[in-house]
Amino acid sequence: MHENEPSEMLEAIKSKRESMINCANKKGFTCEETIKYSQELDLLINEYQKVTMHSNEEVKFAFNKMIMIWPKVCL
Numbered sequence: 001m002h003e004n005e006p007s008e009m010l011e012a013i014k015s016k017r018e019s020m021i022n023c024a025n026k027k028g029f030t031c032e033e034t035i036k037y038s039q040e041l042d043l044l045i046n047e048y049q050k051v052t053m054h055s056n057e058e059v060k061f062a063f064n065k066m067i068m069i070w071p072k073v074c075l
Contacts, residue, residue, distance in 0.1 A: 004051050006048065006051060006052055009044065009047065009048045009051065010048065012044055013041065013044045013045060013048060016037060016040055016041045016044055017041055019037050020034060020037035020038055020041055023037055
């Protein structure tokens with residue numbers, strides 16, 4: 001769908017959100033097109049959260065390994 005670069009994903013989210021808001025203002029919140037934009041926005045946000053959560057987990061794992069090794073290095 002999109003590159004898995006968080007910055008690119010955020011731009012896609014902003015763009016989709018803007019489209020959804022514009023559509024809602026013109027056609028209403030219950031318009032089929034507005035709902036479609038909302039669903040697409042949900043998918044983009046979920047995708048972004050998966051990518052950023054995965055990278056956060058990698059950082060936490062590396063940090064935990066570093067903490068486990070650090071006392072041994074200082075001895």
